[in-house]
Amino acid sequence: RQSSGNRPAVGGCCDTWFLVLTEFLCSLKDHGAVKEVQAMFDLGAETFALPLEEKLKYEQGDPGRLPDMVESLNIAKDDVLAFPDVVHRTYPSTVSPVIPSVVRPFVCKSLEVNNIILRIFTQRLGLPEGTLEELHRGLPSDSKTRVTRSPPIPGRDSANRPISGAHTDFGSVAFLHNILGGVQVLLPEEMQWRYVKPIRGHAICNIGDALAVFSGGIPKSSVHHVVPPPGAQGEHECRSVVFHNRSNGAQALHALVEHSPAIAESVKQYPKGKFETGSTVAEWYLRRIKYQRLGNRTGPQSWAASRGTEHDPAAK
DSSP: OBOTTSOBOOTTTTTOSEEEEOHHHHHHHHTTHHHHHHHHHHHHHHHHTSOHHHHGGGOOOOTTSOOOSOEEEEEEHHHHHHTTSOSSOOOOTTTGGGIIIIIHHHHHHHHHHHHHHHHHHHHHTTOOTTHHHHHTOSSSOOOEEEEEEEOOOTTOOTTSSOSEEEEOOSSSEEEEEESSSOEEEEOTTOOSOEEOOOOTTOEEEEEOHHHHHHTTTSSOOOEEEEOOOOGGGGGSOEEEEEEEEOOOTTSEEEOOTTTOHHHHHHHTTSOTTTTEEEEEHHHHHHHHHHTTSGGGOOSHHHHHTTOOTTOOTTOO
């Protein structure tokens, strides 16, 4: 449904770092989004059930990554929209045949939602109409759908080694669908992690580094991690589906001060150069990925290079 003024009802966009989209996603349910999300969960389950030797043919990591408990299926937006042409990579036998019927509808619906969010931010930030959407068009893009699973961890202390350590996301907006608890957010100037409760038929929207930089820090990247599901939920397998929306990789990553007085004013509140990354979106992403791998680290500085805009060394 719509808010007053015929604008989509997504409240608090410029004030909240981790958003639960309620009214807007209720309308998505009427348009089949829940069915599309469930189809992606089912595709993930089918793919994770493949023999290990088959899955290893599509492995994207390397021996230099920290071992973890998470199994992931990553599907690039560019490959989905160009199918049957291949832009980045090929996929397991469970995935390729259903890209048109399962993956593409999910990606298109996710883009529809993301574009509405970007339009709202464009308006609230005082940017010319279409500015943020335009930054997210074209190739190359590292936007992707990710389906994850981690095994049950009954009785495990959630404070002991999170499933996914504290981080900010690389891109602009992450659109997360989960079933069990475990996502926690660290709000600015707080030291206590807070759970983000999953709500049936709703999604979590997370602001990432690129949007934080483009906006001059008006919406900040959300520091978050994932711990084992609390209480009795720990008896169950933890699964999620997320769409990471990232801008064109060739785009220079800097605050859009020349297009918005509000952004220009915000930048003045921070140390000089904070939002001048000196890199493109793709270079920012590759730098963070590179130094997450142990084989590429040479000391504390290279580890810090894997971190994002809201890096806090004390967060775990």
